[in-house]
Structure formats: structure tokens, C-alpha cells
Amino acid sequence: MQIKVLLVDDEKDFVETLAQRLEMRNFDVKTALDGDEALGLIRESDVDVIVLDVLMPGKDGIQTLKEIKELKPLITVIMLTGNATVNTAIEGMKLGAYDYLMKPTETESLVEKIMSAHKIKAEHEERIRQAEIKDLLKRRGW
Amino acid sequence: MNSKNLWTRLTKGLLHDSDDDNANRYLILRRNIFILMILITIIPLIIMAVIYQHEYQASLKKEIVNPLKTLANKTKHSFELFLEERLSVIRFIASSYSFEELSDQKTLNRIFKALMDEYCCLVDLGLINKKGIQLSYIGPYEFLGKNYSKQSWFQEVVVKGNYISDVFMGYRQFPHVAIAVLRRTEEGRYLILRATIDTSKFDNLIASMGLDQESDAFLINREGILQTPSRFYGKILDQYPVPFPRGNYGSIVVEEVDPQNRKMLVAYAPFTRSDYIMVLAKQRSALLKPWYTLRSEMLFTFAISVVTIILVVFKLTDTVVKRVKDADEKRELAYREIQHTHKLSSIGRLAAGVAHEINNPMAIINEKAGLMKDLVSYDDQFRKKEKFLGLTDSILQSVERCKEITHRLLGFARRMEVQLVRLDLNELIQETLGFLDKEALYRNIELRLQLTDNLPYIFSDRGQLQQVFLNILSNAFAAVEDEGQIVITSWEEDSDTVGVSIQDNGSGMSGETLKNIFDPFFTTKQKGGTGLGLAITYGIVKKMGGDIKVTSKQGEGTIFTVYLPEKAKIVPGE
Numbered sequence: 001m002q003i004k005v006l007l008v009d010d011e012k013d014f015v016e017t018l019a020q021r022l023e024m025r026n027f028d029v030k031t032a033l034d035g036d037e038a039l040g041l042i043r044e045s046d047v048d049v050i051v052l053d054v055l056m057p058g059k060d061g062i063q064t065l066k067e068i069k070e071l072k073p074l075i076t077v078i079m080l081t082g083n084a085t086v087n088t089a090i091e092g093m094k095l096g097a098y099d100y101l102m103k104p105t106e107t108e109s110l111v112e113k114i115m116s117a118h119k120i121k122a123e124h125e126e127r128i129r130q131a132e133i134k135d136l137l138k139r140r141g142w
Numbered sequence: 143m144n145s146k147n148l149w150t151r152l153t154k155g156l157l158h159d160s161d162d163d164n165a166n167r168y169l170i171l172r173r174n175i176f177i178l179m180i181l182i183t184i185i186p187l188i189i190m191a192v193i194y195q196h197e198y199q200a201s202l203k204k205e206i207v208n209p210l211k212t213l214a215n216k217t218k219h220s221f222e223l224f225l226e227e228r229l230s231v232i233r234f235i236a237s238s239y240s241f242e243e244l245s246d247q248k249t250l251n252r253i254f255k256a257l258m259d260e261y262c263c264l265v266d267l268g269l270i271n272k273k274g275i276q277l278s279y280i281g282p283y284e285f286l287g288k289n290y291s292k293q294s295w296f297q298e299v300v301v302k303g304n305y306i307s308d309v310f311m312g313y314r315q316f317p318h319v320a321i322a323v324l325r326r327t328e329e330g331r332y333l334i335l336r337a338t339i340d341t342s343k344f345d346n347l348i349a350s351m352g353l354d355q356e357s358d359a360f361l362i363n364r365e366g367i368l369q370t371p372s373r374f375y376g377k378i379l380d381q382y383p384v385p386f387p388r389g390n391y392g393s394i395v396v397e398e399v400d401p402q403n404r405k406m407l408v409a410y411a412p413f414t415r416s417d418y419i420m421v422l423a424k425q426r427s428a429l430l431k432p433w434y435t436l437r438s439e440m441l442f443t444f445a446i447s448v449v450t451i452i453l454v455v456f457k458l459t460d461t462v463v464k465r466v467k468d469a470d471e472k473r474e475l476a477y478r479e480i481q482h483t484h485k486l487s488s489i490g491r492l493a494a495g496v497a498h499e500i501n502n503p504m505a506i507i508n509e510k511a512g513l514m515k516d517l518v519s520y521d522d523q524f525r526k527k528e529k530f531l532g533l534t535d536s537i538l539q540s541v542e543r544c545k546e547i548t549h550r551l552l553g554f555a556r557r558m559e560v561q562l563v564r565l566d567l568n569e570l571i572q573e574t575l576g577f578l579d580k581e582a583l584y585r586n587i588e589l590r591l592q593l594t595d596n597l598p599y600i601f602s603d604r605g606q607l608q609q610v611f612l613n614i615l616s617n618a619f620a621a622v623e624d625e626g627q628i629v630i631t632s633w634e635e636d637s638d639t640v641g642v643s644i645q646d647n648g649s650g651m652s653g654e655t656l657k658n659i660f661d662p663f664f665t666t667k668q669k670g671g672t673g674l675g676l677a678i679t680y681g682i683v684k685k686m687g688g689d690i691k692v693t694s695k696q697g698e699g700t701i702f703t704v705y706l707p708e709k710a711k712i713v714p715g716e
Contacts, residue, residue, distance in 0.1 A: 011502055017509035024516050082501040103501055104508035104541055107516075 002028040003118045004046055008038040008064065009053040009080065018051075018110075025111055035059030039067055047075055049117045051110070052097075054081045054088045062092055069096045074124055076117040080105070172463040179455045184448060191444050195437065202433050206407065207395045210422055213351060214409035215393050217359060218420040220347050222413055225306055228339055229321055231261060233304070236325040236335040244269045244333060245277040254280040265318060265338040270296075272332040281338065299324050299334055306416040309341055309361075309369040309378060317341045317370075317378050344370045356428035364388070364417045374400065374423065386410060386419070397426065482660070493662070497548035504544050511537040550674055562601045562710055567640055568593040568632055570604065574611040575630075578619060585624045592631040597640055602710045606682045613675040614644050614702045620667065621648025621700060635705055639688075643703040650696040659692060686710040 005027045007015045012033060019029040030047070032038035034056055041047070050068065054061035065077055079100040081089040089100035098117045101110060235253055236244070243249045254267045266281020274291025290296040299305040299322045307320040322336040348359050348370060361369035366382040368375065375383055383401045386408075387394065393411035400406050405426040412419045427434075515534035518524050575582075575589060582589050618628050628646045635641040651659065651666075658664040660680040665673035683690045687707045694700040 011506060013506045014502070014509055017506065017513050021509065021513050021516050024513075024520060082498055102545075104505040104545055107512050 004028045004048045006047045006050045010056045035064035176459045210409045214411040214422040218411040263340040270334040356425040358423045493551040497551040508541045588627045590629045613679040618646040638708045645701040647699040651694040
């Protein structure tokens with residue numbers, strides 16, 4: 001099963017190229033150029049990992065992050081940042097983002113982080129499923 | 143004209159910076175202030191001293207002259223009174239007795255006796271008729287029948303009615319004065335009564351003046367013949383040797399130099415009814431003794447004042463000029479530092495902006511190149527695969543380098559968060575050296591540590607201090623040849639400062655390099671230097687409240703000295 005990744009950055013060139021590269025590495029990639037577009041995509045479809053730029057015109061990364069977490073708390077988010085905004089990325093991590101990456105990114109480390117982020121999410125979901133099964137079994141009285 | 147020029151130059155030099163170069167400027171300033179201060183203090187002092195001396199001299203003279211005059215006048219009056227008294231007695235006798243009675247020896251004798259009882263000093267008494275014949279005479283001489291008609295005094299008494307003679311030596315060599323009165327009787331006859339008076343009484347009158355050793359009082363006649371003995375100018379009937387004012391005048395005081403070369407103040411008081419002049423002479427030096435004392439005291443005070451003023455002004459000028467110089471230097475230094483800080487901060491802002499803006503296109507390049515690489519490496523049929531992979535790799539490497547540069551730029555610009563911890567500077571230095579051990583070993587560089595034991599702990603930021611020493615040490619490593627030497631010394635500078643110096647025997651720096659060494663983007667390294675290392679170092683040390691100094695000589699080496707306060711005083715960033 002492909003991991004579903006959403007790239008959010010205001011630089012069209014950047015997201016598109018990165019999307020292609022990730023697709024080549026067998027990811028299912030969607031792109032969004034701002035926060036609102038990203039939120040719309042999340043509502044419509046299923047997403048595992050979001051790579052979110054901190055600095056964007058309109059809704060900024062932190063605000064978008066908050067809304068994503070409200071909407072779908074289980075989605076793991078990796079913050080993408082320049083040097084000047086490391087602090088913002090850290091703030092984002094405090095708000096529930098999984099990790100951050102410095103631009104320009106090394107593809108290998110991005111892939112690695114997406115994988116582990118997905119793993120966390122998958123484990124999390126697995127635990128929820130287990131809990132649900134337990135609950136179900138309890139109710140059945142077995 | 144000349145003095146005007148001088149004044150203009152002086153004030154101009156004082157009020158404005160002169161055109162001369164710096165070292166001279168302070169010398170000239172000092173000289174000008176000194177001269178001006180001396181002038182404005184000493185000139186009034188001199189003027190005051192001169193005026194005071196003049197005024198005092200004038201008033202003193204008045205004070206000396208007036209009593210002299212008064213005394214002379216008083217004594218003159220005593221003399222006149224004495225003579226007038228004698229004259230009036232004779233006049234009285236002449237008028238109360240008839241010609242016949244007076245020409246009678248017996249009656250005359252009786253009158254003479256009575257007078258002798260009443261008035262002292264009478265020597266003789268005689269009657270002379272109109273023709274100048276002595277008709278009767280009581281006294282020690284044989285004057286009876288003597289004819290006086292040819293003598294000048296006789297002529298005078300006939301004209302004036304009375305006569306007082308000059309002093310002459312008479313009986314038994316005593317000085318005498320003759321007095322005579324003329325009376326016209328009812329019958330129209332003339333009678334002239336003549337008496338001689340012993341002038342020993344004159345001496346009493348002079349003695350009663352109570353004169354001191356430096357003074358002399360005596361009578362002279364209009365010809366300058368001494369009528370009483372003088373202490374300075376000889377005995378009776380000698381010529382008074384000093385030229386004196388002739389003619390009619392009231393009493394006056396003149397300054398004279400006598401034959402003995404003494405400066406004298408002399409009061410002359412001419413008699414009104416006779417030809418005598420009362421003379422009172424006093425030595426000027428005696429009179430002016432208080433004046434001389436005062437003058438020498440004044441001179442002494444003046445000299446002391448002048449010396450004091452000069453000393454004080456000198457010292458003051460010195461202090462003032464030194465202060466001015468200090469202030470100038472401080473201003474210059476502060477100005478330079480502000481300039482530097484300003485430069486750093488604006489460069490910092492610029493660097494941050496540039497770094498940030500470059501990051502995004504750099505990210506795109508990175509991804510595009512990455513995609514190219516991906517495409518090429520996934521396509522097995524691609525013909526020039528190796529070549530393309532090499533190209534994309536070098537693009538990616540360049541991006542990596544750019545990333546490194548922007549990272550450093552931001553590191554330089556960013557307001558670093560400081561974490562103060564208690565740390566041992568020696569330990570920190572050794573720790574930092576750990577990073578460079580390998581290179582030292584490899585290049586055979588001698589690292590000599592001269593660390594002072596028991597160096598006080600300091601509170602500072604460990605990471606940033608490590609950066610400081612690492613930067614300086616890297617530069618030292620770059621400067622020395624293989625087998626060079628680097629000496630690291632630490633010491634306690636004062637109660638709350640520790641110092642660390644890092645000395646290498648490398649290539650050293652030129653003055654021009656030294657001037658720019660802490661400026662950002664200044665580098666002498668051929669490649670790989672960003673020119674930020676020492677700028678960051680400078681920024682950190684300053685932020686920690688410390689100071690950094692560098693001395694260098696080309697070909698001999700460089701010494702960096704870092705001073706750190708025991709408790710970092712965080713200076714707010716720009």
C-alpha cells in the first residue's frame with residue numbers, strides 16, 4: 001500500500017518537483033499551494049503524512065497545522081522550514097507536528113522521515129483498532 | 143596693528159581648532175590657555191598693585207607732610223609770641239615813660255631791674271634819640287653817647303616803628319637779639335628804646351618740639367644764616383648749606399637733598415613780623431620707613447601671588463588640556479565602536495534577508511537537480527548516465543555549499559540565545575583543543591598550554607565561548623606553518639576579569655588587515671573563508687561583556703587576547 005503524502009508549499013515549482021521525486025519513490029503524492037487548499041484536500045481524501053511549509057502567504061504553517069490537528073488529529077505532520085524559522089518549526093512540534101526539516105532538503109532524509117511518520121501513524125491507528133476490537137469483544141460478552 | 147593680529151590669532155587659536163595637526167593642537171591649546179589665564183590674572187594684579195602703591199604713597203606723604211608743616215607753624219608761633227611779648231613790653235615802657243624819665247640813668251635802671259624780675263633773658267636796655275645818639279644805657283657795654291644814625295637797623299626802626307635784629311654774638315659770646323621800638327611823644331619828639339635779649343630761651347622752644355634723632359629744627363634769617371644751632375648744619379651764624387625758597391610765602395614743605403646726600407623733607411615757616419624762617423627738617427628715609435616696610439611686604443606678597451598663580455594656572459591648564467584630550471579620544475573611540483556596531487547590525491540584517499530569500503530558489507534547484515538525478519538513475523537506457531549523474535551531483539553539492547553559507551549567515555545575524563553556566567575556562571580551552579588535536583598531530587604543530595591553576599570560575603555561555611576559541615584557534619592553525627607553535631595562556635586579569643591569549647608564530651598580518659579583521663566578509667583565505675568567523679567571535683565576546691584585542695607583526699606572528707568578565711554582562715544584541 002502506497003503512503004499518501006500531501007505536500008504544502010507556496011512555491012509551485014518546488015512542490016511539483018518534489019512530488020514527482022516522491023512518486024518515483026513509490027509514494028502517493030498530492031500537492032497544495034496554500035493552507036486552505038490543503039485543508040480542503042484533507043477533508044475530501046485520505047492522507048497519511050503532510051509535509052507543511054512554515055512560511056506561506058495567507059494562512060501560515062502554524063495556523064494550518066492547528067486546523068489540521070483539529071480536523072484529523074491522527075495525520076502526522078512534518079514541518080518544512082528555512083534557517084530563520086527553526087523556532088516556528090519547534091513551536092509546531094509542540095503543537096503536535098511529528099518533526100521538522102530544513103530547506104533545501106535532502107531527499108533521503110525526507111523519505112526517511114515520511115516513512116517513520118507514517119509508521120507512527122500506522123501504529124497509532126493499529127492501537128486504536130485493537131482497542132476497538134477489545135471493546136467490541138467486551139460488549140459481545142466473550 | 144601688530145597687537146591686534148596677535149589678539150585675533152590668540153582668540154582664534156583658543157576658540158577654534160587650529161589648522162595644525164593633532165599633536166600640535168593640544169600643545170597650542172595648552173599654550174594659549176596658559177597665556178590667556180596668566181594675562182587675565184596677573185595684569186589686574188599688577189594694575190592693582192601699582193594703583194595701590196601710588197595711592198598709598200600719596201596719602202602717606204600727605205600724612206607725613208601735614209604734621210611736619212603743623213609742627214613748624216606751631217613752633218614759629220611760639221617764637222613769634224616770645225618775640226612779640228618782649229617787643230610789647232618795650233613798647234609799653236616806651237609809651238608809659240616820658241623821654242626825660244627814660245633818658246635818666248636811674249629811672250632806666252629801675253625799669254630794667256623790674257623787667258629782669260618779670261621777664262627773663264633781658265641783657266640791656268637803652269634810649270636813643272632821633273639823631274641816633276645813645277642817651278641812656280643799662281647793661282654790660284659802654285654804649286653811652288654812641289651814634290647809631292648810620293646803622294641800617296636805625297633806619298628801619300625809624301621807618302617801621304619797630305625792629306628785631308638777626309642773632310649776633312654779644313656779651314660773653316652768647317647769641318643775642320636786639321629789639322627796638324620807636325615812639326613819637328606828645329611833644330613831637332622821637333624816642334627809640336632798644337633792648338638786647340639773650341636767645342638761650344630759643345633753645346628751650348626748640349627742645350619743646352620733642353624731636354627725634356632724624357629730625358632737626360632751627361631758625362634762619364632771609365640770607366640763610368643760622369639763628370639757632372642746628373643738629374645737621376652747624377652752629378649759630380653758619381651759613382645754612384641747603385638752597386631754600388626765597389621770597390614771600392606761607393609755610394611750605396619741600397623735598398631736598400642736603401650736602402651729606404641725605405634725602406630730607408624740610409618745612410619752611412617764615413615769620414610774619416621779622417626776617418626769621420623756622421626750618422624743620424626730617425630725614426625722608428625715617429619718615430618713609432613704614433612705607434618701605436609696606437612696600438617690601440607688598441612686593442613679597444605680589445611675588446608669592448604671581449608664583450602661585452603661575453603654578454596653579456600651569457597645573458590647571460595641564461588638567462584641562464588632558465581632560466579635553468581624553469574626551470576627544472573617548473569620543474573618537476566611541477564613534478568608531480558605534481560605527482562598527484552599526485556596520486555589523488546592518489550587515490546582519492542584510493545577511494538574514496539574503497539568506498532567507500536565497501533559500502527558496504535554492505530549494506527548487508535542489509529538487510529539480512534531485513529529480514534529474516532520479517530520472518537518470520531510474521532509466522537504465524540513458525546513454526550518458528554517468529556524466530549526468532556527475533553533473534547533478536555537483537549541482538547538489540553546490541546547493542549544499544550554499545546551504546552552509548546561508549546557515550552561517552543566519553547564525554551570524556540571529557540573536558543568539560545565551561545560556562549562562564558556571565564553567566572552568568581552562569577546561570573549556572582544553573575541550574576546544576580536542577577538536578584540533580588531530581590536525582596538530584598531523585601537521586606537527588606544538589601546542590603549549592600555560593594555564594594558570596585555580597583560575598576563578600566564570601559564568602558564561604559554554605557553546606559560544608567554544609565557538610570563540612575555535613574560531614581564533616582555527617585562524618592560528620591557518621597562520622602557522624607545519625611544525626609551528628601556538629601558545630595558549632590564561633590568567634586572572636583583575637578581581638572580576640580573566641584573560642586568555644592565543645599566540646602563534648605564524649605569518650602575522652599587515653596593518654590594513656588588522657584594521658578590518660573583525661569586519662564581516664573580510665577574509666584573507668584564498669578559498670573557503672566566509673569572512674564571518676572573527677566577526678562572530680567579536681560579536682560573542684562583546685555580547686558576553688568582554689573584550690578582544692589583537693596584535694600582530696608580519697612574519698612574527700599574532701596574539702589574540704580575550705578578556706572575559708567573571709559574570710557575563712549580557713549586552714543586548716543589535
